Amino acid sequence: MLIKTKMLLSAAEQEEAQSELDLLRQSLVERQRKEAMEQIRVAIGVLEPRNEIGRCLFTKDPEPLRREKGYRYRHEPVDLLRALDTIAERNARVLPPPTMNFKGIVGKEPYPVSRKAGEVLRQLLLRGIERLKNLFKGNKSRSEIVATFLAVLDLCKTNSVTLEDDISGENPNVRLLDQKKAEEVT
Amino acid sequence: MERTESQRAIEAILFAAGERVEVSRLSMALELDEVEIIAAADALADDYAFERRGVRILRLDKGYQMVSSGEMADFVTKALETRKPPKLSASQLEALTIIAYYQPATKAMVEQIRGVDSSYSVSALMNKKLIEEAGRLNVPGRPIQYRTTPDFLRTFGLGSLEELPPIEKISFGEPIVEEPVAAQEPASAQEEG
Numbered sequence: 001m002l003i004k005t006k007m008l009l010s011a012a013e014q015e016e017a018q019s020e021l022d023l024l025r026q027s028l029v030e031r032q033r034k035e036a037m038e039q040i041r042v043a044i045g046v047l048e049p050r051n052e053i054g055r056c057l058f059t060k061d062p063e064p065l066r067r068e069k070g071y072r073y074r075h076e077p078v079d080l081l082r083a084l085d086t087i088a089e090r091n092a093r094v095l096p097p098p099t100m101n102f103k104g105i106v107g108k109e110p111y112p113v114s115r116k117a118g119e120v121l122r123q124l125l126l127r128g129i130e131r132l133k134n135l136f137k138g139n140k141s142r143s144e145i146v147a148t149f150l151a152v153l154d155l156c157k158t159n160s161v162t163l164e165d166d167i168s169g170e171n172p173n174v175r176l177l178d179q180k181k182a183e184e185v186t
Numbered sequence: 187m188e189r190t191e192s193q194r195a196i197e198a199i200l201f202a203a204g205e206r207v208e209v210s211r212l213s214m215a216l217e218l219d220e221v222e223i224i225a226a227a228d229a230l231a232d233d234y235a236f237e238r239r240g241v242r243i244l245r246l247d248k249g250y251q252m253v254s255s256g257e258m259a260d261f262v263t264k265a266l267e268t269r270k271p272p273k274l275s276a277s278q279l280e281a282l283t284i285i286a287y288y289q290p291a292t293k294a295m296v297e298q299i300r301g302v303d304s305s306y307s308v309s310a311l312m313n314k315k316l317i318e319e320a321g322r323l324n325v326p327g328r329p330i331q332y333r334t335t336p337d338f339l340r341t342f343g344l345g346s347l348e349e350l351p352p353i354e355k356i357s358f359g360e361p362i363v364e365e366p367v368a369a370q371e372p373a374s375a376q377e378e379g
Contacts, residue, residue: 032356033298033299033301035354035356036299036355036356037280037299037300037301039353039354039355039356040280040283040284040287040299040353041280042351042353043283043286043287043350043351043353044279044280044283046351047279047283047342047350047351048279050342050343050344051273051274051279051341051342053256053343054256054340054341054342054343055259055270055271055273055341056256056257056259056270057242057244057253057254057255057256057259057340057341058253058254058259058262059204059205059251059252059253059254059340060204061204061205062202062203062204062205063202063203063204
């Protein structure tokens with residue numbers, strides 16, 4: 001019908017027909033709305049008196065839930081030990097790791113050779129001469145032993161001390177050569 | 187009329203709950219069938235009405251609620267120094283009635299039938315808990331749909347929506363596809379994706 005109408009009518013007539021169609025639709029919608037609203041008003045007429053009665057009905061709030069007093073769970077004595085272990089483990093995690101863990105990565109600072117040379121000189125100033133192996137007595141670490149050995153070599157090189165072989169040749173004497181120089185150094 | 191143990195239990199539960207309690211919940215608590223619960227609760231409600239007790243039990247859709255008797259309203263308001271809830275205005279009544287008959291209904295539908303803006307009326311009804319949100323309509327804009335609550339049934343003395351006075355509902359245009367409620371939205375969104 002629409003296609004036929006458009007074919008038969010001119011442009012102006014088509015526009016007029018379209019606007020009339022729109023008006024028709026609007027009036028139809030408006031009539032539907034009025035009919036629906038009329039029905040709603042009928043329902044309101046029945047519901048409104050019932051609302052007057054409904055407004056007189058009071059309700060109460062739910063009763064608050066009362067929590068049971070006291071502890072409701074059950075435990076074994078071993079649970080306390082487990083809890084203590086967990087606490088100790090957690091505390092251990094918080095603390096920094098012990099230095100033993102880094103022993104392979106971070107080495108100890110080597111014993112300074114210069115300090116050991118001073119100690120050797122002080123020892124020789126007291127006695128003048130000392131057995132080589134006695135100089136190593138009291139050394140607490142491998143680094144200190146190495147430092148003692150290097151210190152004796154350095155002192156020999158600087159002509160501060162000299163080594164004198166004993167009969168066996170296993171434990172030579174270390175003799176102080178320049179006492180004044182040794183006193184200046186120490 | 188001698189009360190059975192189940193009736194006494196229903197009485198205690200409804201009193202403590204204050205709000206509406208569904209039949210399924212009563213059935214779970216009392217370990218009885220829903221049919222038995224309904225029979226016991228209806229008998230109790232009739233008992234209260236027959237004896238004109240100060241409290242009544244109302245059946246609201248698939249649940250029950252204990253309320254004070256309407257006849258004693260004046261004494262209640264005097265004792266508690268409170269007032270009855272205010273009347274609904276004409277515009278709120280119209281909006282509520284439209285939603286009750288055309289639910290789930292959008293605000294646009296309410297405005298289409300009334301012919302005026304209904305934003306304030308709809309929000310007022312939401313605040314009074316006479317209507318609640320019921321998902322969104324699957325159209326551009328995804329407007330919120332509204333439906334009535336059990337408080338609406340209590341306020342208007344209705345046991346269910348079937349007890350609404352019959353009217354001739356007008357169809358406005360082509361039916362619009364309704365979207366499922368919010369809980370199912372992600373599944374439908376994934377399907378459309």
